Amino acid sequence: MTRDALREGIAAARQRRAAFFFFTILALFLLIGVAVTLGSAGFSVAEAYRAVLAGLFPGSFESSGMAQTIVWDFRLHRVLFAVVAGFGLAVAGTVMQGILRNPLASPFTLGIASAASTGASVAIVLGAGFVGGSYLIIGNAFLFALLAALIIYAMARHRGMGATSMILAGIALMYLFSAVTSLLQYLGTADELQEVVFWMFGSLDRSSWPKLGIVTLLLAVCMPYLVYRAWDLNALAEGDEIAESLGVPVNHAMTIFMFIASLLTAAVICFTGTIGFIGLVAPHITRMVVGTDHRFLLPASGLVGALLLLGADSLARTLLAPVVLPVGIMTAFLGVPFFIYLFMRRRDAGW
Numbered sequence: 001m002t003r004d005a006l007r008e009g010i011a012a013a014r015q016r017r018a019a020f021f022f023f024t025i026l027a028l029f030l031l032i033g034v035a036v037t038l039g040s041a042g043f044s045v046a047e048a049y050r051a052v053l054a055g056l057f058p059g060s061f062e063s064s065g066m067a068q069t070i071v072w073d074f075r076l077h078r079v080l081f082a083v084v085a086g087f088g089l090a091v092a093g094t095v096m097q098g099i100l101r102n103p104l105a106s107p108f109t110l111g112i113a114s115a116a117s118t119g120a121s122v123a124i125v126l127g128a129g130f131v132g133g134s135y136l137i138i139g140n141a142f143l144f145a146l147l148a149a150l151i152i153y154a155m156a157r158h159r160g161m162g163a164t165s166m167i168l169a170g171i172a173l174m175y176l177f178s179a180v181t182s183l184l185q186y187l188g189t190a191d192e193l194q195e196v197v198f199w200m201f202g203s204l205d206r207s208s209w210p211k212l213g214i215v216t217l218l219l220a221v222c223m224p225y226l227v228y229r230a231w232d233l234n235a236l237a238e239g240d241e242i243a244e245s246l247g248v249p250v251n252h253a254m255t256i257f258m259f260i261a262s263l264l265t266a267a268v269i270c271f272t273g274t275i276g277f278i279g280l281v282a283p284h285i286t287r288m289v290v291g292t293d294h295r296f297l298l299p300a301s302g303l304v305g306a307l308l309l310l311g312a313d314s315l316a317r318t319l320l321a322p323v324v325l326p327v328g329i330m331t332a333f334l335g336v337p338f339f340i341y342l343f344m345r346r347r348d349a350g351w
Contacts, residue, residue, distance in 0.1 A: 017296050020289050024303045028083070031307065035079045035314045036071055040322060043067055052076065081207035082313045082327075083306040084215045085268045086278055090305020091219075092261040093279025094286075094298055095226065098233045099257045100163040106279035107265035110170030112148045113276070114177035116269045119144025120199050121181045125188040137199070142270035148173050149262030153255060163240075166258070202275035202328025204313055211271045218267050222260050223299070230294035233257065237292065275328045277335025278305045284338075308334065 036048040047063070051071040054063035093106040107113060119140035123129045131139035155169035181200075185193050226233075232253045235243035240250050269275065282305035283297070290300045312330035319325060 013291065017290050017300070020286075020300060021303070024300070024307060028303060028307050028310070031310055031314065032079055032083070035082070035310055035317075036075050038314060038317050039070070039075060077209045077212050078204050078207045078313075079310065081212045081215070081271075082204055082310040084212065084219060085204070085272055085275070086282075086305040086307070086309030087302035088215060088219055088264040088268045088305075089275065089278040089309070090282035090286075090301045091223070091226065091298055092264040093305075094283040094294070094301040095233065095257050095261040096279070097283050098237045098294060099254050100167055101237055101239070102163065102167060103284065104280065105167065107145075107261060108274070108276050108279060109174070110148075110152060110167070111172075111174035111177055112145050112170075112262055112265050113269055113274050114174045114181065115148030116141040116145040116266065117196075117200050117274055118177040118181045118184070120273070121184040121188075121196050124195050124199070125184045125192045138270045142266045144177075145266035145269065146262060148177065149258060149266075153258060157251075166254075198326070199273040200328075201326035202269075202273040202331070203326045204272060205324070206271060215267050215271070218264065222264060223302075226257075226260065226298055227295060229253070229257075230298065233294040233298075234292070237294075273326075273328065275309070275331055277331045278309055281335045281338050282308055 033045040033048055036052070037043055037045055047067055048071060050061055051063040051067040053061040055068055055072050089107075096105045096107060096110065097103060119129075119142070120137050122144075123137040123140040127136075129136040129140040130143055151173060152166055152169045155172075156165040181196070185196055188196065232243070232248050235246045235248045236250065236253060236257075243250050243253070265279070283301045286297055286301040286304050290296050309327065309331065312334055313327045316325040316327050316330045
């Protein structure tokens with residue numbers, strides 16, 4: 001390849017990435033406006049934006065009191081929580097696929113989501129937990145998810161830290177926690193069983209401004225570090241030997257990345273319940289357009305994840321309105337056809 005052809009290829013890749021970011025952000029803003037209007041008290045997208053701006057800049061924009069109340073007290077925090085939750089899950093999936101070099105790696109296939117479900121089930125059925133009151137289920141789900149990540153790390157380190165060891169440890173934990181959750185469901189009453197099943201479906205009904213603030217703050221802390229260490233992720237994605245030859249401390253880096261991905265996942269699913277496929281699908285979609293450089297792949301995957309989860313929640317609120325379907329069901333319906341398409345299209349060409 002000549003130098004001129006290489007320059008043209010780099011320039012084309014930059015333009016493609018810039019266009020992808022622009023249109024994804026534009027689509028996300030438009031979908032936010034549409035999602036805020038969904039509900040029994042319908043109003044236009046323009047009215048929704050005016051209500052948002054009137055709340056942000058009192059006196060500068062005019063909006064009806066009813067619209068402001070509905071938008072700010074009931075809808076906007078749910079819509080924004082879908083954005084940050086989808087962003088966090090997609091970033092966590094991207095990190096895990098990078099360090100484990102496996103296209104099926106995600107916090108959900110590694111047992112972290114199963115552990116959170118077990119923690120929630122313990123709180124619901126047994127009433128036991130590390131914190132009390134209204135945060136019993138949330139606290140259990142969060143701590144059990146982090147516990148699973150710690151066990152995966154310990155088991156992998158015992159065998160010698162590596163991608164294969166972590167995947168095997170995660171699969172073993174996934175089946176273990178799933179069995180414990182099934183046992184608790186069997187022992188629980190009908191009401192407890194219903195509550196556990198509903199929690200495992202995944203839903204944004206429990207969103208609130210404080211919860212949105214917690215997840216947003218965590219993303220604001222973790223994302224700059226992940227982008228700053230993106231070269232380490234790029235090296236790890238090429239293999240441990242290559243990463244070591246480039247001066248990357250493989251074990252230390254994998255530990256840090258695994259912890260951050262688990263922390264992001266735990267912070268989201270402890271509030272929402274199990275929401276699958278976002279951490280699997282979003283990185284694949286983004287990688288096809290943006291490439292494998294994690295400097296761009298991480299934020300782009302986050303935007304795609306936000307768009308996917310907000311779109312799934314919008315569909316869940318409209319398909320059988322006024323009944324609101326759990327968003328976890330919608331993400332599964334959207335994710336499975338994509339993976340069938342990916343399987344048929346890529347065959348054994350790798351990832």
